[in-house]
Amino acid sequence: MKKITFVMIIITIAFSLGIGLFSNPLLANTENNPKILRDKYLNIITVNKPQYQMVKKIVKDKHNVQYMFSNENDIKEFKYNKDVIENVSNMDLFIYTGTTFEPWANSFIGELEKGNIGIINLSRGMRLLNYDVNGSSKENPYYFEGIEAYKIALYNVKAAIQDRDPENREYYEENYNNAIKELNDKIDVYSKKIESLNSYTFLTLNNNFDYLIKDLGLNVLKLDNREISEFIKINNLDKNKLVILKDGTEQTSMDLSKYSVVNLWKYDGNMSFDDLILYNVEVLTDLIVENS
Incomplete structure (x- = not known):
C-alpha cells in the first residue's frame, strides 16, 4: 500500500512539473495581457472615380474605397434619395470636390446623418479661381487639372485619413510623399x-x-x-x-x-x-x- 502511494506521489509531481515545463507562457493569463490593437478599417466613398484613385494612392488596399460616378453628366444630373443618403451616412468618410462641379453637394450634405461620417471638402485651403460672365463672377470648378491644386487636394485626402487612423499616420505620409514625388518626376521630364x-x-x-x-x-x-x-x-x-x-x-x-x-x-x-x-x-x- 505504501509502495502504491509513493508511486502515485511521484506521478503527481511529474505531471505537475510537466505542465510547468511544457505550458506556453504566452497563452497563460490572457486576461491580464494588454489588448492587441487591430488596424482600423475605414469605409470611404468619393463622388467620382478620379477621387477614388486619389484615395487609393494614400490607403492602397488598407481600407474599403468606393465611388458614386465617373461620367461628368451623371454627376451634374444626380438626384439623390433616402436610400443614397442612408448608404452614404453609414460610411466613415465622404469625399467631394467642394465646388459647383457637384451642384447638389451642399443640400446633399445637409441631409446626411451627422454621426460617424467625416465630410471632406477637397478644395479646403485652395485659392479657387473665378471668371467673369456678363459682368458677374463665376467660380471655376476645374481645379483638379491644375498641378498645385491637385497636390493640395491630395494633401486633404491624406490628412483626413490620418485623422481617422492615426496609428498608421506614417504609412499614409509615406504614400503621399511617394505620389507627389512620382508626379513631380514625370512633369520634370517636360x-x-x-x-x-x-x-x-x-x-x-x-x-x-x-x-x-x-x-x-x-x-x-x-x-x-x-x-x-x-x-x-x-x-x-x-x-x-x-x-x-x-x-x-x-x-x-x-x-x-x-x-x-x-x-x-x-x-x-x-x-x-x-x-x-x-x-x-x-x-x-x-x-x-x-x-x-
Missing part, C-alpha cells in the same frame, strides 16, 4: 519643353484650363466675341506662333482648320487626375516637337 512654350501665344475659347495655364506660366489671351482672324489682327498676333486651346470635351461651331489647335481635357471620369494633368502637359509640349 520641364525644358514647358519653358519653350513661352515663345507661343495661346488663345483660349473659355476658362476651363485656367488652373493648368497658371501653373505652366503660359502666355494666354481669351477670345472675346470677335472672329479669330479679327482678334489676331487687332492684337497684332503672329499666326505662326499662335495656338488655340480647345476643350476636347466640347464642340464648337468655329472653323479652326486654319490654326494650330491643341485639344485639352478638363475632366475624364476614367482617367486619374494626375494622368489627366500629364496628358494635357504632353499634348501641349508636343508643339515643340511638331515645330522643331
